[in-house]
Amino acid sequence: xxxxxxxxxxVVYPWDxxxxxxxxxxxxxxxxxxxxxxxxxxAGLTPEYLRSARRGAVAVxxxxxxxxxxxxxxxxxxxxxxxxxxxxSLQFVHEMTPAGSTELAATTVLTGVxxxxxxxxxxxxxxxxxxxxxxLRAPDPNAWAAWPPSVxxxx
Numbered sequence: 778x779x780x781x782x783x784x785x786x787x788v789v790y791p792w793d794x795x796x797x798x799x800x801x802x803x804x805x806x807x808x809x810x811x812x813x814x815x816x817x818x819x820a821g822l823t824p825e826y827l828r829s830a831r832r833g834a835v836a837v838x839x840x841x842x843x844x845x846x847x848x849x850x851x852x853x854x855x856x857x858x859x860x861x862x863x864x865x866s867l868q869f870v871h872e873m874t875p876a877g878s879t880e881l882a883a884t885t886v887l888t889g890v891x892x893x894x895x896x897x898x899x900x901x902x903x904x905x906x907x908x909x910x911x912x913l914r915a916p917d918p919n920a921w922a923a924w925p926p927s928v929x930x931x932x
Contacts, residue, residue, distance in 0.1 A: 784819075789853065790849060809873070811855075833894045844925070856874075872929045872930065
């Protein structure tokens with residue numbers, strides 16, 4: 778079990794902001810996507826594995842809640858953890874907070890599926906990856922059942 782892996786540490790730049798002066802929706806989604814690939818790589822789904830094994834990972838569901846605005850100059854941390862692992866699927870969470878704070882800026886819960894890149898059909902996770910997902914599992918996988926979350930659970 779994990780209290781969350783830091784998958785992104787970044788800053789909000791002026792060009793990441795919208796006409797109202799805060800980080801735009803695309804910026805949040807992009808940072809969460811970076812966190813996804815860092816989490817999958819930590820579990821062994823490296824670009825090398827995906828290419829050589831002719832495998833892929835696709836998102837099939839995403840839920841996102843915004844809790845606090847972020848502005849140019851804010852330093853931000855994304856922590857990530859696995860919620861549930863299925864035979865071919867994975868549900869995981871990313872929590873975004875200002876650096877040095879536990880105040881939640883945004884949370885996303887995603888479900889992804891492991892696929893055969895040639896047939897475009899789902900396929901089972903390798904056992905080594907399943908074991909790595911278990912090591913990255915959140916201490917309380919039910920913490921995000923009540924939506925939207927009002928506090929950060931990964932610390």
